[in-house]
Amino acid sequence: MHELLLFGQVPRERHEQVLSVLTGVAAMPPRRVLERHVTYRPTADRYQQAQTGGSQGLQDKRQQALLTQLNKDLYYTQLVQTLTEQDFRGAKEDAQSSGDTNVGRSGPDDGEVSRVQGSWVIQFNDLPEPGDKRPVTLRYTATTDVVDGNPHEYMTALGYSYVSEYILEGHRLLHKDIVILLHRILRLPPGTTPDHSPRHLLPAFDALVPLDPSGSYILRACFRLQDGTKPEMVRKGTEELMGLKQLMKGVVDLSPANRLSLDTRVKFLQHKVEEKKTVQLPVLGGI
Numbered sequence: 001m002h003e004l005l006l007f008g009q010v011p012r013e014r015h016e017q018v019l020s021v022l023t024g025v026a027a028m029p030p031r032r033v034l035e036r037h038v039t040y041r042p043t044a045d046r047y048q049q050a051q052t053g054g055s056q057g058l059q060d061k062r063q064q065a066l067l068t069q070l071n072k073d074l075y076y077t078q079l080v081q082t083l084t085e086q087d088f089r090g091a092k093e094d095a096q097s098s099g100d101t102n103v104g105r106s107g108p109d110d111g112e113v114s115r116v117q118g119s120w121v122i123q124f125n126d127l128p129e130p131g132d133k134r135p136v137t138l139r140y141t142a143t144t145d146v147v148d149g150n151p152h153e154y155m156t157a158l159g160y161s162y163v164s165e166y167i168l169e170g171h172r173l174l175h176k177d178i179v180i181l182l183h184r185i186l187r188l189p190p191g192t193t194p195d196h197s198p199r200h201l202l203p204a205f206d207a208l209v210p211l212d213p214s215g216s217y218i219l220r221a222c223f224r225l226q227d228g229t230k231p232e233m234v235r236k237g238t239e240e241l242m243g244l245k246q247l248m249k250g251v252v253d254l255s256p257a258n259r260l261s262l263d264t265r266v267k268f269l270q271h272k273v274e275e276k277k278t279v280q281l282p283v284l285g286g287i
């Protein structure tokens with residue numbers, strides 16, 4: 001699947017105004033969105049696996065398809081979980097509600113992300129395609145449902161290691177075939193993020209810290225395509241997005257994103273250690 005994208009920035013003091021305008025444009029009430037995004041990157045072993053084919057031993061066709069996509073290059077990828085307000089109870093409140101006072105016996109580093117209820121998907125976003133003259137951003141995207149088991153262990157088994165996690169909070173609306181998301185990114189409280197696995201329990205919602213200190217929001221307009229290689233489909237999606245851009249003129253300036261700001265690639269460089277052994281070390285491939 002491909003998606004066409006436009007982005008805009010909304011100051012915190014204009015958030016309610018813009019949300020009200022979007023409600024009128026979409027002719028529907030906004031739907032609250034709370035998502036947990038857990039970011040992973042391929043390990044050195046995953047890099048070597050990719051160089052040799054990588055998908056041996058996987059019988060599930062969806063697993064093979066996912067690895068085929070990731071093998072063409074190495075990318076950061078995410079586990080995304082749908083949340084509700086009730087999931088942000090904090091470790092202390094959770095212990096009190098369950099009658100368990102020994103919270104520390106199962107700490108945040110044990111990888112048991114399934115304690116927080118909500119469905120999980122594996123989300124992959126490719127580097128946007130080049131095209132300076134295109135008025136929208138075009139990129140390949142894919143999601144794979146995690147229907148059973150521990151998602152963190154699944155990612156580890158695929159050869160990926162935990163990097164970090166954050167919360168996406170906002171509202172979603174639908175205008176024609178365009179999915180509109182007005183959102184902000186919230187970080188976990190400083191000093192509470194594990195080094196090797198997702199948190200076992202989520203903190204209280206009020207303890208989350210906005211990534212942007214100014215408190216501004218991002219407006220993302222997305223038109224999804226089953227096949228982005230067909231010019232007529234790209235043209236239809238582009239026309240709808242440009243129509244929304246015109247409707248929002250004077251409210252929010254919508255424009256394509258800088259291509260490298262959406263770069264999800266991970267590059268591996270050769271590095272010689274003191275023992276003169278060559279290992280693969282990951283470095284960030286984009287912003």
